[in-house]
Amino acid sequence: MIAACGKAPLGPPTTQPNLLMITFDTLRADHLGGYGSAANLTPNFDALAANSVMYPDAYAPSSTTGPSHATIFSGLHPNEHGVLKNGVPLSDDVVTISEILKEQGYSTAAFVSSYAVKSHFRLDQGFDLYDEDFNFPRRRLGGYTIEAASEWIAEQPNDKPWCVWVHLMDPHKPYKQPKEFLDPYITPDLTGHELAKASYNGAVAYTDSVLPGLLNSIRAQESAAGTLMAITADHGELFGEKGYYGHGTNLYEDVVRVPLIFNHHSLSPQIIDSSVVGLVDFSPTVLELLDVAHEVDMSGLSLVSNIKNGEQATRAVFMQRRIFDEDSIAPILEEIGANVEGPQWSVVHNGYKIIVAPDIDETELYHLENDPTEQHDLSEVKAESENLRRMQKILGDILEGQTLRASIDDLSAEVLQNLEQLGYAK
Ligand SMILES: [Zn+2]
Numbered sequence: 001m002i003a004a005c006g007k008a009p010l011g012p013p014t015t016q017p018n019l020l021m022i023t024f025d026t027l028r029a030d031h032l033g034g035y036g037s038a039a040n041l042t043p044n045f046d047a048l049a050a051n052s053v054m055y056p057d058a059y060a061p062s063s064t065t066g067p068s069h070a071t072i073f074s075g076l077h078p079n080e081h082g083v084l085k086n087g088v089p090l091s092d093d094v095v096t097i098s099e100i101l102k103e104q105g106y107s108t109a110a111f112v113s114s115y116a117v118k119s120h121f122r123l124d125q126g127f128d129l130y131d132e133d134f135n136f137p138r139r140r141l142g143g144y145t146i147e148a149a150s151e152w153i154a155e156q157p158n159d160k161p162w163c164v165w166v167h168l169m170d171p172h173k174p175y176k177q178p179k180e181f182l183d184p185y186i187t188p189d190l191t192g193h194e195l196a197k198a199s200y201n202g203a204v205a206y207t208d209s210v211l212p213g214l215l216n217s218i219r220a221q222e223s224a225a226g227t228l229m230a231i232t233a234d235h236g237e238l239f240g241e242k243g244y245y246g247h248g249t250n251l252y253e254d255v256v257r258v259p260l261i262f263n264h265h266s267l268s269p270q271i272i273d274s275s276v277v278g279l280v281d282f283s284p285t286v287l288e289l290l291d292v293a294h295e296v297d298m299s300g301l302s303l304v305s306n307i308k309n310g311e312q313a314t315r316a317v318f319m320q321r322r323i324f325d326e327d328s329i330a331p332i333l334e335e336i337g338a339n340v341e342g343p344q345w346s347v348v349h350n351g352y353k354i355i356v357a358p359d360i361d362e363t364e365l366y367h368l369e370n371d372p373t374e375q376h377d378l379s380e381v382k383a384e385s386e387n388l389r390r391m392q393k394i395l396g397d398i399l400e401g402q403t404l405r406a407s408i409d410d411l412s413a414e415v416l417q418n419l420e421q422l423g424y425a426k
Pocket residue numbers: 025026064065066234235
């Protein structure tokens with residue numbers, strides 16, 4: 001038997017669906033047509049989303065790459081998996097979805113596009129193949145990543161299910177996409193932040209343009225069990241909202257609201273706008289959709305009853321951030337009067353959002369339903385004091401329920417210290 005040609009079935013076709021996970025790096029939800037953009041940057045994503053289960057109100061757990069991806073794949077909050085900022089490797093103690101699926105007989109492969117998710121940060125756990133083969137300094141264009149993934153998928157025999165993660169870096173600056181994608185959005189008068197904002201549109205249009213290549217390779221190889229596609233982004237990007245640019249420095253809406261869709265032929269296309277959800281629920285949901293039983297202790301909850309039975313997901317959504325490199329970022333932020341010392345925590349629940357920076361004793365409260373762009377901080381408004389207390393209590397309870405599950409002692413001490421400061425430690 002020659003396995004190398006791959007396409008011939010070695011046994012009966014698997015009855016287990018394949019899994020394709022796509023994470024777009026730095027893709028803010030509101031630039032997608034399915035999420036309300038009228039700019040038509042993403043016709044391929046929009047067509048897929050129209051045929052999928054789509055969450056219009058999905059939040060990343062953090063506004064940086066490492067912590068967010070670790071949560072997506074582990075179903076744990078950053079305080080629990082220990083990757084509080086970029087550059088911290090994911091502990092071997094943490095069990096990821098790819099490890100679970102490999103154990104269940106899946107062939108697993110990842111195709112990544114940037115330094116921030118290179119294998120030394122250990123998101124490669126559970127992947128038979130971790131394709132991080134790019135010469136372009138610290139990243140590769142989505143077209144090449146998709147090509148590598150498509151080739152691998154085409155070689156898979158159909159008697160074994162596969163799990164593929166594709167990470168696309170295109171919406172992250174610097175914007176080096178082909179000219180034909182950037183030029184329609186750029187005029188000669190644009191400089192600085194305005195140029196970046198315009199270029200971002202072209203970068204998003206480019207990343208969308210590579211999707212059909214991947215989708216076609218799946219269709220060409222599809223078994224009767226089909227392929228579950230779970231697509232999201234690790235965080236968004238700010239272009240002057242609340243005075244900020246980039247990501248990783250705060251938890252304001254445009255940097256944490258991300259697309260989230262699930263697609264499989266067994267799922268009825270629908271937009272679930274009655275529930276606000278977090279990416280901590282990504283892996284538990286995917287595993288239940290695949291009907292894969294496991295014993296791994298995850299904090300996220302499966303959204304399957306929400307998807308299939310319309311049961312509302314009413315849980316508070318938690319987010320946090322740590323600055324990657326305070327020394328280099330602090331001077332930039334001081335310019336706009338922002339203080340970024342220590343952690344920042346946030347909870348969205350029942351139309352409200354609280355943001356707490358314990359080290360500098362700062363609290364913000366927003367009523368998102370009335371104020372989706374967070375213009376009016378209600379934390380000092382007397383009539384809102386009851387809501388403030390309620391949100392503080394929810395945040396405190398969530399933090400108290402989180403324990404580090406990985407052996408990273410210094411982070412554990414830091415988390416404990418932060419909790420003590422807030423009076424949350426036991
Ligand atoms: Zn990222």
